[in-house]
Amino acid sequence: MTQPGFSGTFTKEFETLLRWRRDVRHFRRDPVPAGVLDGLLATACLAPSVGLSEPWRFVRVDDPARRHAVREDFARCNAEALAARDGSDAGDYARLKLAGLDDAPHHVAVFSDNDPAQGRGLGRGTMPQTTTWSTVMAIHTFWLAATAAGVGV
Ligand SMILES: Cc1cc2nc3c(=O)[nH]c(=O)nc-3n(C[C@H](O)[C@H](O)[C@H](O)COP(=O)(O)O)c2cc1C
Structure with missing residues (x-):
């Protein structure tokens, strides 16, 4: 698979995204359009994880x-x-x-599996906390994707 190129415009907008991602404290009450939240959660799962263990567990609390x-x-x-x-x-x-x-x-509870079978322990033998860090990566990925979609987190 060939990695796509990223235009200069995209690179600038990406930096803008990083600058404008905010810890949102005030929320509209109307739901986000159907499918948007699930799409953002799917994007969050693109985050890196130790040994590809993908230890994050997102639970929608409805x-x-x-x-x-x-x-x-x-x-x-x-x-x-x-x-x-x-x-x-x-x-x-x-x-x-x-x-x-x-x-x-919408509420999403995020859990982290500290001993996931996936990844077979690769990379976390001496640093077990890397599973938690992986989950943090997924949360950040979710946060950025949501900001890009105009959804406050
Ligand atoms: C690991 C982590 C833990 C956080 N914990 C809290 C918290 O307990 N309460 C809170 O109000 N905000 C919390 N925040 C949000 C930070 O206060 C916020 O990200 C910071 O003030 C910078 O603002 P910004 O996200 O809008 O750039 C947390 C952020 C991170 C990354």
Whole structure:
């Protein structure tokens, strides 16, 4: 297979994509068009992984009860994090919008298999954390693809 060439225009736009990828905190509530999210998840799976182990596991969380359970878990963890901060910056921390859990129309939970059969352990004998890093690569790939598609993450 021959690698395609990338035009100068594309290269410039790619840098623009990297510059404009943002940690989005405010979300529209209407769903993204059908198929877009699945397409972005498929693109995320193009990420590199240790030994080609592809340890990422993306789970769409659509069920309202499950979304509520995630929200409750967040609230508990956030309260703990708030309690651990001293008074001077606790207010600032509380004002940060740390969760799109209420508004975002789609939730995706990402898990990482720490001992996947795929890849047969190649490359991670002395660095087991490389499976987690591989999953991080997939998240970043998803993030970039979503930004290019005009979808906030
Ligand atoms: C590994 C990682 C962990 C992060 N954890 C949090 C987090 O716990 N809470 C949060 O609000 N943002 C989190 N962020 C988002 C960063 O705060 C954000 O990416 C950073 O401020 C830079 O902003 P930008 O993504 O818009 O460039 C995380 C980002 C990364 C890459």
